[in-house]
Amino acid sequence: MSLPSFLAQSLNGLQYGLLLFLISSGLTLIFGVLGVINLAHGSLYMVGAYVAFVVARATGSLWLALPVAVLSGIVLGSLLERFLFRFFYKREHLDQVLLTFALILLFEEGRSLSVGNDFYSVPIPQALNFSIPIVEGFSYAAYRFVVIGVCLALAAALFLWIERSKMGAIIRAAAEKPEMVDALGIDPRRVHLTVFAVGTALALTAGALNAPLSSVYPNMGDNLLIISFVVVVIGGLGSVTGAFWSALLIGMIDTMGKAYAPAVAGLAIYVLMAGVLLWRPSGLFGQRA
């Protein structure tokens, strides 16, 4: 393994890990605070990527795509919470599973009806389409640095929100004791709506950010949903800090594995999950399962 290739894989791992964090932090918040399992979270990522694709195709540039994806995420998340999920918090897991399974089918069919089933690439904006030299013989794509930067900024904003704001305090308390939400003086419906909208917006943002790197294609969220589950299981249910470290770990292991040990890479993260479950069934940062 040469130094430039190792550096490139490390940065790729970091970038993938941060992207996983955007997706899984939303998942873990929604589990922790709302007590609902959202299997359609991967579809939200897919929606974000297609929003970026459609905006880029219409305007000829990607610049607008990110704000549009964030806004669509907030709107879509609010609508889903207000008109659908709100009625499922107290329902059985089975109902939640089937509700969100139905959403996956509907999102995919909606995508198929409006954009089609083809594989599309999304161009990187001209201004960012260059590489930054790092060391002798190695340079790294500027756009990937932008993705890393945006993800870090969003992660910082998320942590600030959770650590400093009044709603953040409720979110932290709720992850440990769900009944606390009702006792802390903010309308719980507002907390639920906000958390769901934020989680949805994070997933759409992740999809939009990654669209130029991954291209857009049917069922693109499926795999990420599973990996985000692994991230949440390893990090601990409801723990955003856990999701952060676990996402970076999984991103790094998966990327390095695919580069240097492709034969076993696919299994590596599951073996890691099995190990964590043996050692700490409630995850590295979890209170209890």
Added chain:
Amino acid sequence: MHDPAAARTPVLETRDLSKNFGGLRATRNVSLSLHRNELHAIIGPNGAGKSTLVNLLAGEFRPSAGTILLEGRDVTGLTNWRRTRAGIARSFQRTNIFLPLSARENVRLAAQAKTGTLASLRGRAAGAVSLVAAADQAIERAGLTGSRDRIAGELSHGEQRQLEIAMTLATEPGVLLLDEPLAGMGQEEGERIAALLKDLSRDHAVLLIEHDMDFVFKVADIMTVLVEGAVLATGTPQDVRRNAAVQAAYLGGHA
């Protein structure tokens, strides 16, 4: 009671039992002895760690330090279901039963627990006459025979409390841990439970947690006062009533 020495060998004993939750020391160096034929009440103000103690004894929580001995055997490492099988049964402060099943089936399930998992695959439920008989006996003793075929969720609150006790009895325990069996009961029901507890303490070591002081002083043989997780005093009700530290710390306001 013919052999005082044997009678004084504790059925359940704790040595320097402690439990910390983060920075909170919920149980501090508690050493207790429960004996057969003895009703041992734990009293203390709210937050004194009474429920934590029951959870430690029942195996719901793992102690941070200390040991728990059952008939001299170290059971500290056993999980809750193994402790129950070893002979420590507990009732819950908040009624915890099988709501959609009949009262009889609730107790029959408790009686069935001792049948091993593999043996249970071979035994037809309809043919398990001895389990039903054992369940009916526990129901009888808890005074619930008249309601045994009713759905547990439809019983009155008092009957559900009795059902809790019947379920613990059906596991054939040596030690009964009763966490506020009177919670939410009326005066008359309380009298019935007092008689039941007296009756139970004849062939079990009973640990009772209760808020109602009059009740405790009436039924307890031995009392332990917990304050901030630690034992303040242990002794007969008379000893405890006279204890200056207890009066200062706790009973002062009430007695």
Added chain:
Amino acid sequence: MTSDTRLLPHSRNGWLMLTAGAVALAIAPQFLPLYYVELGTSALIAAMLALSMQVLVGATGLVSLGHGAFYGLAAYTVYLVSPESAAQPMWLTLPLAMAVAGLAAFLVGLLSIRTSGFFFLMVTLAFGQMIFFIFHDTKLGGGTDGAYLGKPLISAFGATFDLPRRQRPLGIYYVALIQLMLMYAGLALLLKTLFGRALEGIKVNEHRMRAIGYDTYTIKLIAFTLAGSLAGAAGHMWALHRGFVNPEIVGWHQSAEALLMILLGGLGSLHGPILGALALTGLGEATQVLTEVSKAPYVPEKIAALLRLLGERKLLVEGLVILAVVIMLPRGLAGIGSKRLDKSGGGHA
């Protein structure tokens, strides 16, 4: 009467209806075109899968998203042990497929049953997808395209049912029906044991079960392993019926569809999943009826266009139906007409 499971019929009439249903399934193929016989076989196999899952969902209260993986794994097992030229006898492939699926379920259960609630859902899903990726990403079973079984024949006890092409679907239908009936009977007996009572206790209140001295981990692990190997029987039959395998049958959508069948048919009975499987298969056919209706002369063009769209979009219809069911019929089709029962009250449905 107190120690009877609530998942089986409570009255003689209930058993009579069940027997009538079984008889109807047994004679139906005699009156149906071959296309519908084959469809019926698919429905019976789906029913086997849903019935095996009811051991977890309806009997024990465990919702797993990894169940489909054991089903698919069993189908791949049949492929892997079948040489290109000849069929393996069923007395070899069926136990083998069930053993492989059961072993996988045991290993996955060993880890996932340490968790509960959402964790259990996520962990079973993740391990199920791990099995999916093994077949999707490696050449073991033909990769993403899947593979055809050399000679998908039913062969048992030395006698190969080398039926004429016209009659083969009938043979496979009855093999599937017999397995489904045996599975129902076996599970009915299981639910009537003390073990079955313990499963119900866990479903109602697992915490209390531990407190009265049950080793709930081992009990759940046995249920999970058993359910996995029964899913294996369904997967085995699928391989014999369709004659090919592809990664899709290992994926978690299989589990979700099995859950849907259970919800459709009702959580409160052992035969519910069978009804749900038949209903869902019928629904798939109904979309084609929509296309036919759109061709009728008196249908307005806009509605015809909508019907054509829905007729082509099976998944869209399925999504809308699931949505409608979870929103409007939380007790499934079986709950229509019976009064709603609240969650804690359970229900003598």
